[in-house]
Amino acid sequence: MNRLPVMVHRLTAAVIGLACIVIGIGALGWQLDITPIKGWVDALDPTWATTATAADWWWAALLGAVVVALVWGVSLLGAAARPGKVDDLILTGSGADGILTVPPKLIAAAVADELSGKTMFDEASVRALDDRGRSIIRIDVTAPPRYSYGQIAEVLGPAVDDIRRAVDGADIHVQALVHLRNQDK
16 A cells, blocks of 8 residues: 555544544543533533534534535545555666656566466465555565575565566565465375
């Protein structure tokens, strides 16, 4: 997730969390007859909803609340559903004469094809993603435990080195995640 959606999610969690804390403390204070809280709750007008809906400003306030809720909700859903897309990489050799670019997803697809042909790996996937503003090519492989980490690194290392050489000078990181499958499976 990029920085802006992460910030919106954190703000949402903070607002909801703060509201839950205030409501919880208010309910406990009212039940325990704590003086200022009990007075505030007793001073609430139980007919406020009926009075508010009869006022001229009610529809404007309701419309404003609906618009804010819709924008906020759609932005949260969009941020959660949208994968972090990585922009094209600008490669070394770009200059005044022109810019050399490559989509990282093409590099990821080529490496995934190469690794899927290795019998050592039960599963191999490679993705280009944007993780909080950092462009990453993530290699994710699963292997049975009969292979040592050294054997896996021997096969996986050249793929990582090839990616690093291909994107030399570009602002992208390469990650390799190795999962060793349980013996029982």
